[in-house]
């Protein structure tokens with residue numbers, strides 16, 4: 001449950017930050033003509049807040065990675081909450097929905113890869 005919420009928040013977070021900075025830009029643009037000190041405060045505040053915004057985003061991504069790795073070790077797919085999970089040499093792959101994850105929990109692909117023609121060099125290790 002927490003992982004699902006965190007995944008959706010992490011997908012929406014960059015757009016939310018972009019929207020916030022665009023609103024700040026529009027306010028600063030209006031303030032240039034009406035209240036120049038407000039524009040200056042908005043610009044300085046936006047630049048100084050960028051470090052906290054990036055830190056918060058990286059923290060959310062890190063927590064999502066930890067929860068994703070934990071779910072993959074329990075043989076549950078973080079995307080579809082089913083399984084089974086297959087462990088390749090390079091990544092985890094959900095056999096139910098085809099989503100692949102790196103070992104650090106990063107999601108690699110959304111679409112299902114071609115299962116009929118596996119790569120000849122790929123060695124598959126089934127986890128349980």
Ligand SMILES: [Zn+2]
Nearest residue numbers: 077080094097
């Ligand atoms: Zn899945």
